Amino acid sequence: MELTPLETLPPSVERAVGAKAPAPMRLMAARGLAPLPPADLATALYQLSFAEDDAVKSAAFKTAAELPERILGGALEQPLDARVLDFFARRVFQKAPLLEKLLLNKATGDETFRHLATLVDETGLEMIAKNEERLLRHPPIIAALYMNPKTRMSTAQRAIELAVRNHVRVDGIPAFDEAAKAIQQSGAPTADQAAKDDAMFASAAAIGVDQAAGLQLLAVDEKEAEALAEAEAQAAEQAVESTDVAEEEKKQKISDLSPAGKIRLATLGNAFARAVLIRDTNRQVAMAAIRSPAVTDMEALRYAGNRGLDDEIIRFIANQRQWVRLNGIKVALCNNPKCPLPVAMRFLPHLNVRDLKALSRSKGIPSALCTAAKQMLQQRNA
Numbered sequence: 001m002e003l004t005p006l007e008t009l010p011p012s013v014e015r016a017v018g019a020k021a022p023a024p025m026r027l028m029a030a031r032g033l034a035p036l037p038p039a040d041l042a043t044a045l046y047q048l049s050f051a052e053d054d055a056v057k058s059a060a061f062k063t064a065a066e067l068p069e070r071i072l073g074g075a076l077e078q079p080l081d082a083r084v085l086d087f088f089a090r091r092v093f094q095k096a097p098l099l100e101k102l103l104l105n106k107a108t109g110d111e112t113f114r115h116l117a118t119l120v121d122e123t124g125l126e127m128i129a130k131n132e133e134r135l136l137r138h139p140p141i142i143a144a145l146y147m148n149p150k151t152r153m154s155t156a157q158r159a160i161e162l163a164v165r166n167h168v169r170v171d172g173i174p175a176f177d178e179a180a181k182a183i184q185q186s187g188a189p190t191a192d193q194a195a196k197d198d199a200m201f202a203s204a205a206a207i208g209v210d211q212a213a214g215l216q217l218l219a220v221d222e223k224e225a226e227a228l229a230e231a232e233a234q235a236a237e238q239a240v241e242s243t244d245v246a247e248e249e250k251k252q253k254i255s256d257l258s259p260a261g262k263i264r265l266a267t268l269g270n271a272f273a274r275a276v277l278i279r280d281t282n283r284q285v286a287m288a289a290i291r292s293p294a295v296t297d298m299e300a301l302r303y304a305g306n307r308g309l310d311d312e313i314i315r316f317i318a319n320q321r322q323w324v325r326l327n328g329i330k331v332a333l334c335n336n337p338k339c340p341l342p343v344a345m346r347f348l349p350h351l352n353v354r355d356l357k358a359l360s361r362s363k364g365i366p367s368a369l370c371t372a373a374k375q376m377l378q379q380r381n382a
Contacts, residue, residue, distance in 0.1 A: 003083050009047060026056050030045070038072065038074035046087045076088060100127065114144045118147075139171070146179075149209045154194035160260075179260060200253070204265055239275070271294075274289045277289040304318075345368075348369075
């Protein structure tokens with residue numbers, strides 16, 4: 001939610017912090033010393049956070065962060081402007097009693113709920129998920145719940161099911177279609193099954209979801225970022241191919257998930273989780289892995305040349321402009337017999353002589369593509 005100054009203020013707040021209020025009074029209000037009831041004090045502090053006077057502004061932010069819970073709690077129960085509630089939501093989301101007041105306040109904005117769904121703990125996530133009216137009114141809240149690894153699997157599944165049942169599409173979930181289909185096919189789980197799914201997903205997420213930022217974010221330049229991404233992709237591939245007992249146990253925890261759990265982990269997971277799940281025999285799971293927004297160019301390159309992956313994965317890669325602009329991916333696709341022939345033909349003019357020669361001699365690609373590569377070589381040599 002965009003936070004902007006309030007256009008109108010309650011009379012008591014206007015007298016204390018309005019444009020005509022004396023500077024000493026504004027500073028006193030910023031320090032929380034003005035004789036204002038909790039709701040008006042919260043509004044005043046919000047308004048003063050936009051003050052041009054740095055001393056007033058700084059004092060307002062400090063007071064807002066340090067208000068006693070008994071005072072702020074009284075304010076957060078009131079129908080304040082949604083911007084004021086959002087301002088304090090960013091500061092109190094780790095304080096359960098205050099968070100509960102915010103989530104129960106009908107004046108709290110839907111976008112604040114979405115933002116909180118990316119921040120709060122499991123208890124807060126459960127409270128957010130129970131407000132079905134908001135979820136249907138503002139589907140990005142469902143997306144935020146689903147994309148937060150701390151959300152229970154059963155809760156995320158219930159939110160998707162709610163959307164499907166009410167014909168609401170959630171655009172913020174890359175594999176929404178796959179997730180919805182898996183949930184429809186499996187049906188509503190029993191309480192025991194839901195608890196089991198929650199435990200299994202939490203266990204798999206501990207392996208397959210990075211708690212810190214990706215390695216490439218630590219890079220000092222683009223070249224180093226590319227090298228780190230390549231190393232990460234290579235390490236994931238090696239781990240998947242490994243027969244080491246520890247690696248086998250990790251893969252098994254991921255493989256034991258329900259289809260809905262696999263799809264969610266494929267969306268949220270790290271390179272290792274994607275490398276496991278993109279090989280899953282369930283096409284919905286494999287497609288969720290390649291649709292993950294975290295897939296790097298280096299991962300796409302490795303997948304493009306993998307002849308063991310599902311045909312749909314290769315077709316998907318071949319249709320992504322951001323990937324086929326890379327020469328290495330074009331070459332890998334041309335060498336993969338699962339790449340649609342018309343697409344591979346389209347890539348040929350972009351290949352260099354060395355790659356065309358290799359294609360012209362290949363026995364593992366369609367003969368038509370091999371012949372076209374030979375003809376293109378002859379044209380270039382003419």
